[in-house]
Amino acid sequence: MPDAVLAQFSDVLRRQLIDLRRDLHRHPELAFAESRTGAALEQALRDLVEPLLGGRPLIMTRVAGTGLVARIPGANREAPVVAVRGDIDALPIREATGLPYASVNDGVMHACGHDVHASWAVGAACLLAQRPAAGDVLIVLQPAEEIGKGADAVLASGLLDGVAAIFGAHVDRRFAVGQVVAQAGPLAAAADTFSIVLRGRGAHGARPHESADPVLGAGLLIAALQGIVARRVNPSVPAVLTVATMQAGTALNIIPDSATIGGTVRTIDPATRTLVADELRRVAHGIALAHDLGVEVSFELGPPPIVNPERTAAWAREASTALVGAANVVPLGITNMGGEDFACYMERIPGAFLRIGAREEGGEPTPAHSPRFFAADGSLFVGAAVLAETARVASAALTAR
Structure with a gap:
């Protein structure tokens, strides 16, 4: 991992986040059935984030049945609010990774990296509690991305009303740990079914x-x-x-x-x-x-396509460059026809979606939704640091506007 990313996390916090990720990976749950997952994430936020708030309680609200929204205070409570999203559901796939923390739920697996996405959202919350953005940041732990229904359920709750910008990311084993895709233009396709x-x-x-x-x-x-x-x-x-x-x-x-x-x-x-x-x-x-x-x-009709606007992508690119260096902010290099319900947020809220390298040194570029897919632990910390810094950059720009 880049030194600027490592420096964001204490040894204790790194171990706690890895333990959280591996616990989620070991106990995957399908869309809208993420009861244990939601409880584990709520407890992690209480244990890891609340002690960093100087005695203030962490405000958390259940959403969409099994999801959760936590509010991390900013330096100025009157400043615009931004959001960071991590999805939490798994897929109906029998795991074949051989990992020591492989799924114990037969036929259910985190084959798309949502165990990492959920964990890096908690990690971003920790970093934002330690060094706040200009305004408050909502940490959105969203269920049911894999069936394209979770984002709409979160939006229907009204908890994101008034949010000025939202950011999310996805692990990608085509890229090495430390590489980040933060570009304008198409990042995912509309995903319709017939x-x-x-x-x-x-x-x-x-x-x-x-x-x-x-x-x-x-x-x-x-x-x-x-x-x-x-x-x-x-x-x-x-x-x-x-x-x-x-x-x-x-x-x-x-x-x-x-x-x-x-x-x-x-x-x-x-x-x-x-x-x-x-x-x-x-x-x-x-x-x-x-x-x-x-x-x-x-x-x-499923989720629409994700097309990152230049303005919000520039905030993500600035944050990524500061943490991983300009050489590691890389182009996607393909037209990605995978779907992602983060697009539903972007129909109503300005935002950007990133890809975070998840391939360990010497590893194979295993495709997502494969029984052999896993994301290297290092991607957890890159994702957490990049999303937290993107929230700070966006919050500062929106406040100064």
């Missing part, structure tokens, strides 16, 4: 002419949907359409009455988002008509 049900007439598998075969229709539809991105979307514009599920049938010699496919659509700009949704419906209805099938198309 389900298509084809309804036909079942029959004996030996007499297919007596059926209207939804399995055949589903197969043809899966192939046809790939033509939307290949032939309807401008090649210079990023877009992804993935069919991820297919359900049909109960026996090898029965043509079923129905077949269902589902998947996700990822886009960066509003026009392409609308185009793909419209084309998906058109192709589904065309395939159904051609094969004498009924069709039901459900298209659900």
Whole structure:
């Protein structure tokens, strides 16, 4: 880790934050079921942050069922309020890391680094309690990011009303510990989902002419949907359409009455988002008509894309440069088509989203959502320090405005 990051943390605090991270990793919980996680984070804030407030109680409020918002006092209680968000939920994946602190909840795993995100939010709270921003900073520990519902639930609570800026980050093993992506422009895609049900007439598998075969229709539809991105979307514009599920049938010699496919659509700009949704419906209805099938198309809008504005990205870049050096503030280098519900905050509150390097020296760039994914401990401290300093830089700029 860079010396400027290490200097932010005492040996005791480093050990406490690592212990917190590993406890969260060992006991992952799914979206809106993060009861133990929320309790552990509340206790960590009481134990680590409250003693730094000079006898003042730490104000904490439960949100979205299992989430938590803590208010870290600033130097001037009249100054604009900023927020730092860490997400806390896990994924339905069986862990295969072999770590000594691997998940004890079979089939549930922190395969996207939210154990680190939650822990670095607590770490940022500690740093901001030790050296306050100009104004108060809200530490938002948000549930249910993985299903794209948590940010909207936090916003609906009203606890972020009046917040002047919000910042978040994600671990990324494509980058080494100590590297930070803090740039303007697209950082994540819109993450929409679809389900298509084809309804036909079942029959004996030996007499297919007596059926209207939804399995055949589903197969043809899966192939046809790939033509939307290949032939309807401008090649210079990023877009992804993935069919991820297919359900049909109960026996090898029965043509079923129905077949269902589902998947996700990822886009960066509003026009392409609308185009793909419209084309998906058109192709589904065309395939159904051609094969004498009924069709039901459900298209659900998920989180919008994240596009960092230059102004807020500049605050994050300034903070990152001060801590890791200009050479370690690196470009993303790709168009990231992953989704992130932090975008929901940015529809209402100015902000920026960062990527924090999480690959240990000599490590492999393991992808997120893999059973082998883990983030190196050092990323916890870089994330905490960068987010705390970004909050200070933004708070100072907003106060001076």
